[in-house]
Every structure is written in structure tokens, then in C-alpha cells.
Amino acid sequence: EVQLVESGGGLVQPGGSLRLSCEASGFTFSSYWMHWVRQAPGKGLVWVSRINSDGSSTSYADSVKGRFTISRDNAKNTLNLQMNSLRAEDTAVYYCARDLASDGSGYLDYWGQGTLVTVSS
């Protein structure tokens, strides 16, 4: 059974940092592109970042570029999102998701349960 379990969310002050992790199981993690998607309270889904299967290629939404870094450890079946210089508008539930497309097209067939990040003083 495919499972994605996020962790690392919490309350952080503006300007602070947080590192999210997503532990994957039930599939060959190293074969799939992975994404982070966020959802502010009561709002829609917003794509954040993606990484290819071996970690050599990454891309980011303009709103987080230069502040967030996506990475993966295929030996540990773990996806990470390092978030720096956090702003109030980064407050959201953050989901990790698996891409079933081999080219990172964003066909997200499995999602974690999400982890809440709250940026507030």
C-alpha cells in the first residue's frame, strides 16, 4: 500500500525556518517525481515545488523561489522541503504527492495527509 506521511509542521515566527519531511512507503520511491502542494485555510490548492526521481532537477513556484529548497534522500525514501524566510502568507497545509507521470507533468496520484505550517508572531 502506497503511503506518504508528512511531518515537521508547526508554528514559526515570520522570518523563521522550518523543514518538512515526507516519508514514503509501499512503492519504489526512487522511480518517481515528487511534489509539494500547499493549501491555505479555506483556499485552493497551490503548487509549490517538484523534484525529479534522482534529485538532479528541481523547480519552484515564483512565490517560494529563493526561499524554499526541495530535496530527497532515495536511500531513506524521504522527500524534504526546507523553508526559510517564512512569511504569514506561507501559512497553509503542506501536502507531498507522488507524480505518476515519468516527466513530472503533475499527475498526482497519491497524497499525504498534510502537515500544517503556521507563520505568526
Place this chain on the structure above:
Amino acid sequence: SSELTQDPAVSVALGQTVRITCQGDSLRSYYASWYQQKPGQAPILVIYGKNNRPSGIPDRFSGSSSGNTASLTITGAQAEDEADYYCNSRDSSANHVVFGGGTKLTVL
């Protein structure tokens, strides 16, 4: 990056057919995928690519595309289909992914 536009809300009578649309320039080049999200739950993929359903998704869900518009059709809507629906696709630069704003479907 490009945008995908969805109607904020759509309603359908129980058992009738409803089409939810998604518009954007990127859809001229890339297929959309569609997600169903119920309150407090993670999204579920219902349609991807030209018109593909993941296993477990009822065949009343179908997808189509024409020009800059992708559509999700629910034929014979059920009460359990009441949810928010989101489209996404690669954007025109091909290096990003973009989501539509979502459509709230009410089944009357």
C-alpha cells in the same frame, strides 16, 4: 507562469450530468489532471491525461479537452460527488505546474 481558470461554483441535480471546465493557455499544449477534495481530506486524483481514470474511480467521471479548455464530466452525479474539484497542468514554460482555483460542486 500561466493560470488556469475555473468557475467558483457549479450545481447539478442528483442523477444528472455536469461539466466542470478549466481554461488556460497551457492546455493547448498539455493535458490537465483533475482532483476531488472533500472537507478535511487530501485531494484524490480522478482524471489524468487524455481521459484516464485511476483504479477505483467510478466510470461516471470522464475528461476531455478542446483548445484552451479542459473539462471534467460527471454523468449521473451522486450525492457523494459533492466536493471541490481542481484542475492542474504543466504551465506554458513546462517547468512549473499550476492549479486552477477550484470549483465547488453542489449536488441538489
